[in-house]
Amino acid sequence: MTTKKTGMDALRSELLDDVAAHAKHILADHGVGTDVADQCGVALAEFLADHWGGQLINFPMNFLYKLAQRDLVIYDEFNGRNHAVLASKYNMSVRGIYKLVARVKKRIVAEKQPDLFPD
Structure with a gap:
């Protein structure tokens, strides 16, 4: 049974889904296989949820990250x-x-x- 998420639960889920999908996309662009890229994306989203879950985080807009x-x-x-x-x-x-x-x-x-x- 799948329940539809609403309000803040939907936004939190959307954020982690977006992080996982973007990580998968970046890894695939760098030649990592689709399955491994997907697993890494999900692992990253799980890491964020486990380590930062429950925290109030405000991401600055237009922040240029330090280049690797x-x-x-x-x-x-x-x-x-x-x-x-x-x-x-x-x-x-x-x-x-x-x-x-x-x-x-x-x-x-x-x-x-x-x-x-x-x-």
Whole structure:
């Protein structure tokens, strides 16, 4: 029997479902098999529920997380034509390298470029 969640229960469940799905997506983009990526996503959501459940947490909006050192190294080694070489070197998919380069570039530009229309 499945019960429909409402109100805050639905939001909490949606948050953990979203975390699990996003982790699965990121891992799959980095070449991890779908089954393993799904298991990791669920494990991450369970970790958050077990360790942070019951806490009132407010996530800041537009917070740029510190880039992982490995991502910066890969970005520094990227020359515009070596996606496949980097994918092989760092055990990632070529698609994962494309996404990593775009993500790092976006964050670097966001940190260096002033906002033209501040709130």
